[in-house]
Amino acid sequence: MLGFRDDRLLVDVIPEKEAQQLKKHLGLSTCQDLLEHYPRRYIHYGGTSAIMSAHDGDTISFMGTIQAVRGEWRRNKHILHLTIFDGVTSVRATYFNSAYLEKTLEVGTRLMVTGKLSFYRGQPQMSHPSYVLLNGSGQATGSLQKLSKFGSLSDMLADREWLPVYPATGKVSTWTLMGAAHAVLESLPPILEPLEETPAGLIGFDEAMRQVHAPGPEGPDLAIDRLKYNEALSIALVMALRRVDASHETAPALLRVEGRAQDQLLRSLPFPLTKGQQKAVGELSDDLARSLPMMRLLQGEVGSGKTIVALLAMLQAIDNGKQCALLAPTEVLAMQHARSLQMTLLNAGAQVSVVALTGSMNTATKQRSLLSIVSGEADIIVGTHALIQDSVDFFDLGFVVVDEQHRFGVEQRDQLRSKNDRYTPHMLVMTATPIPRTIAMTVFADLEVSTLKELPGGRKPIQSSVVPEFFPKWVARAWEKIREEVADGRQAYVVCPRIEGEGGVLEIADYLQRIQFPDLSVGILHGRMKGEEKDAIMADFSRGGIDVLVSTTVIEVGVDVPNATVMMIRESESFGVSQLHQLRGRVGRGGHKSLCLFHTLAEEDSGQFARVQAVASTSDGFQLAELDLQTRSEGDVLGTAQSGVQRRLKLINLTKDFSIIQRANDDAAGIVEKNADLARSLTAELAQDDLEYLEKS
Structure with a gap:
């Protein structure tokens, strides 16, 4: 407290x-x-x-x-x-x-x-x-x-x-x-005012602590408001101190270099950058040109073009002779990034070396990667947690990109940034999960934010439809639609909420192979498979060897399959708003018209049915993120990896207390500017695991 x-x-x-x-x-x-x-x-x-x-x-x-x-x-x-x-x-x-x-x-x-x-x-x-x-x-x-x-x-x-x-x-x-x-x-005994003076318009801390448990005639509201303010201020002070600390660190000033790899890529792109991408590229370029370490969050939905923005920023660092590291949460995603970056750079004619490093590599391959990293031969190093190991030494790491930031802890992020003992590398963290503004203000207040909302050229919006179980003809038509897509040379996902039992991956895959699609190739993918087995299935699906892939949510963050144009999410009421939107983003990755079918067992007049309809009715992930925050607790939205928020924010409601959070942020900046020692003493009791959710990157 x-x-x-x-x-x-x-x-x-x-x-x-x-x-x-x-x-x-x-x-x-x-x-x-x-x-x-x-x-x-x-x-x-x-x-x-x-x-x-x-x-x-x-x-x-x-x-x-x-x-x-x-x-x-x-x-x-x-x-x-x-x-x-x-x-x-x-x-x-x-x-x-x-x-x-x-x-x-x-x-x-x-x-x-x-x-x-x-x-x-x-x-x-x-x-x-x-x-x-x-x-x-x-x-x-x-x-x-x-x-x-x-x-x-x-x-x-x-x-x-x-x-x-x-x-x-x-x-x-x-x-x-x-x-x-x-x-x-x-x-x-009476509690001394921790802020040295009572904030204007609020009651004293001692009074608040007593009245929240034993309200006087005026009720508990004034006490609750003061304690909410303290909760918000504790986090805001940590963020304000982080900004001050970062201002004392030094990074290499990486100015834009004309006529080098960054320019080559820009000239070779098959589609012009969207306005959002242009703005984000400009913001990153300006940040990189400063000697203050960049700490920026790039948020954009699946398919919004975050990777090309990150690559252009990496090339600005490479044009200045620096190495870049791209940290991905899974080996499948790391290898996909490596292949995608290599192909993009090859098409651009840019002489840039991309090296992958994952835990499952054999010893000889890993040794070759490590040698190219330490010698400076590797320009972009793409990997999983293997990048963080002590055995990985960089020649001159100047820029770090973290994909799906919520899947990594503060220690992992800091270990990667500490790979250069001469200065602090610039950092960009990316998320495909749009962040509601109150969470952004609270959890990511130490980061500058760039946002992508438009779809790049060639991408078509994904059509969405609800398929209720109480309309059997609609369900039958949904299976027909999948068959029609496959007949046109496309592929399909069927996502199930569980592996075994009624409606699980195993049962649905068996039903599809025996009854619906006996003449098609039906594959299975779920979390209990070994990594090599999962990689092999996804590789086969990517090559077109599987027509219909029946899977759990392991595909939520996975390989791009541009040829997959239709997805059916079974029992979609079982999933959260954000997860449904993320899953939907797995189709529509190519230039083909795509469709997401939200199957549901929910009754028509139920809140679950209304929630599924809301997801199907809009493709605006930022609007859906706000809906997600309203229908679930903020701890759920942030994810179990950021459970510290549930310890810290016991009273604040992130959907209703925007004004309190805003005031706390403003006051924290003032406190740190006037009395940084007070701010440090006030936040000293925050344990490391409490801080971890604040620093997910």
Whole structure:
């Protein structure tokens, strides 16, 4: 937490049994852990009522005063009826075989009850709810007794208008968490303002930390806003410091050289660069010409022409006598890049050497590659993680390109940049997954951003159609369409959400080979295959040896097959918005008209069906990225490799808190400029694994 830590063990502050439960079932060991386990919602008393927004079957808590008490006997069973009024609404509570309660639960008694709500003829009622008396005695029953382990129930409940509801488990109730938070805050001395002065328009940090767990009459919103700001500021300060640190590093100034390899490639391109590509090439060229290390993100959808932009930038470095490294996430993609770059450069007549380096190469081939790298014979080195190994020495590495940046960690990126001990190489990271602006501001705020949105010349937009299972004729027509494409000399992908079982790769491939396409070549590709086997299948598909490739999502980042013009994604509701868009980008790689068929088992009026329709209705990846952020958590969007964001951003909603993030970024720049030492001290507690998601490149 920004500038504040409470490393006291919970067992030293709250009863041992409860501390052990919190650690075992929720992983909360320290007071800090508990204080950052924020309520997920609040129940408001006073001017409004918890009943108003509740539904039949909800478990609620209700605070009020007993207005009426009536006891009766039915078939030798005593039934006690209470009417409890909170100033707005009344609720009836019923207790069975509890005659003794008539002396305790009298008219005028103030109490809180908690239990399951039901409605009878529109009247809210509760059967045998737990209760706690708010008259100073602290008497409680049921789950509310758990609160008494942490101090006086009257002190905790009597003056509250808002009750926190925590993320809890079957073994640890929200009452235990509320009581533990109360005990921790009672034992915590006033917290000094970590920013030295309270930011304008926000409440103090001490006040926010206490009110988020125990809101006053004004409610929790002001506390939440301050804590959201602190979350955003902690990341913004790291980014601002990174920018300052980078400004002290030196890179080789690689000016554009007329008449060399870069010019040769530009003159030989079969299609003119799009306006977006021209702009990006200009931005990269300007960055490379400076002695400040370039740190730029190039985002563009599959097929938008990122690779040619990156190659033109690499040639500017090569024209200045520097080597370039291209880091790819898989061997298949690395080898494809190497072949594609070699062919492009050969067609341009450029005398540039491209060398591949992957882990599966035999010893002799690897040794030849390593020798050409260290001798300076290799201009562009394309590889996987093998590039990062200590045995790889570069002659003069001046520029690093990282493809699919989200698949690499900070250590891997930094190891590659450290291959030149004389200066810091320029760096370009690329992603085919459009990044929503709030994530870009938060996670990539230390990078300059170039964006490609247009399709290069010769590329045709991909037509998309939804194929619901509840229209069998549409499904049959989809298979016919695949057959027609193959008959025209094209190829097809069929993507399945699983390998085995109903609707899996193995079942669908068997069905297609036996029933739909017995005369065609049907191939199988999935993640449980060995690397060599997968490479062989993709190579065969690329050569045209396979007509229909049935695969899992392993093709999401894979070899370009320009001849593949149709894809059916089975059970498309099983995939995320971004993943569907990425998969669709595997077709349409050549100049042929292409089609993506989104098969779905979802019902027509379901949210899943609407999501699939939304993907099919637009090819704008940036619009879909925003949709993806709205329908999933930001942690999911960022990917498990960047799970640190889920630890850091516990309150901020990246779809709604743009203004807070923007202000934090602006304030961070000001803090770093005025007092960099303060910024460093505030962010010193960020662990390396927390930083990793910030530095994915």
